Amino acid sequence: MEADGDLARAARDGDVAAFAALAERHRAAMRVTAIGELGYTDEVDDAVQDAMISAFRQVASLREPEAAGAWLRAITRNVCRMRVRTRIPAPVADPEPWMSPAEGPDELLDRAGTRDWVWHAIARLSDPIREVMLLRYFTGMSSYAQISQLCGIGVDTVGSRLRDGRRILALTLRETAGAAFEAADAEAAALRREAEQHFAVIHTGGYDRIIDDWFRPDFSVVFMGWLHGDRAAAREMIDRTMGAGVTATLHDAVGSRNVVLWEGDFHNPSSDPDHCPPRFAWLLRMREGRVARLGVAYGQTPRV
Incomplete structure (x- = not known):
């Protein structure tokens, strides 16, 4: 390269x-x-x-x-x-x-x-x-x-x-x-495959193992600009969202060196249509091949 x-x-x-x-x-x-x-x-x-x-x-x-x-x-x-x-x-x-x-x-x-x-x-x-x-x-x-x-x-x-x-x-x-x-296209395809695999596992309820293996022990999550917590906090955030019947689909995955950005859409259950905003972004900051920090942001406007 x-x-x-x-x-x-x-x-x-x-x-x-x-x-x-x-x-x-x-x-x-x-x-x-x-x-x-x-x-x-x-x-x-x-x-x-x-x-x-x-x-x-x-x-x-x-x-x-x-x-x-x-x-x-x-x-x-x-x-x-x-x-x-x-x-x-x-x-x-x-x-x-x-x-x-x-x-x-x-x-x-x-x-x-x-x-x-x-x-x-x-x-x-x-x-x-x-x-x-x-x-x-x-x-x-x-x-x-x-x-x-x-x-x-x-x-x-x-x-x-x-x-x-x-x-x-x-x-x-x-x-x-x-x-x-x-x-660049090959790298983008690899990033997207990895992101799709992660979201597939999230929906099966088996994401705990990925958090333990892929997120660093000193990992931190920043939620809407505020320091939110560690791996346990990330696990709780994902469990609470998926436990409410929300599903997520990937829209895009891009990366540059140790920065990876996943963007996607939330789909709320009919019983709780306002549980999550329609769009989300995950910013993954990598260190030595593992996630050191996760930034989470929401978008209020549905994607068209």
């Missing part, structure tokens, strides 16, 4: 596949950063996508390639804090500790290979989505209010079109990267 620094240097020189592999490697950590800043809300996905696009535009100015992971998290953090301040996203500021003053973000777009990728991706968008994406990311008229006025649409519509555009661009980036994602 190539080191972060090697991928970042290649990405800085205009290698789209290298950037795609680097971004995929740190996607879980970026999501964790976004959840920490925004809570477990629907804004998290949009914030991570915004950060990915901002990072892609700025990678030519990355000063310390070995610090690429911290740089991606810093961009994510800045995006999220802007959302918290305004609840309407604005272009993210450059994270100065990792940026070179000699180069600007737009220089990457002037390099032929990357420019071709950008315009190929933009060309796949419908006209209404393309115009808001161009204004947002490639012009000085980038605020939601300015785009709303220029396009003659509401601010909410600006937001929804940007969300669609970001997802299409992310898909195009993945397709462009091609083989660069093979290792």
Whole structure:
């Protein structure tokens, strides 16, 4: 596996596949950063996508390639804090500790290979989505209010079109990267299999053994931001939930080094339809191959 620094240097020189592999490697950590800043809300996905696009535009100015992971998290953090301040996203500021003053973000777009990728991706968008994406990311008229006025649409519509555009661009980036994602895809599949196995065992009532084997003796669980307890507390939390007739299904499992994030949906029994919120996230921090800490968060909005 190539080191972060090697991928970042290649990405800085205009290698789209290298950037795609680097971004995929740190996607879980970026999501964790976004959840920490925004809570477990629907804004998290949009914030991570915004950060990915901002990072892609700025990678030519990355000063310390070995610090690429911290740089991606810093961009994510800045995006999220802007959302918290305004609840309407604005272009993210450059994270100065990792940026070179000699180069600007737009220089990457002037390099032929990357420019071709950008315009190929933009060309796949419908006209209404393309115009808001161009204004947002490639012009000085980038605020939601300015785009709303220029396009003659509401601010909410600006937001929804940007969300669609970001997802299409992310898909195009993945397709462009091609083989660069093979290792990441294999790792993602392994993470998902492991998560599915865990939830299958939870539903059979045999999770005690996994807690003893897989959770470290000094394990701690943090529930909705508050230190909640040890392995016994985790066992009690799971037993109480499953004992009430609640079931859980996995939605996604992503990981980056010693950080693993599981997201899923709760299904409450008809006799107690409000027992659990509709969505949950488990953040697993690993140490020496075992879980050292479990963070638990709930989402109140059902997944659509």
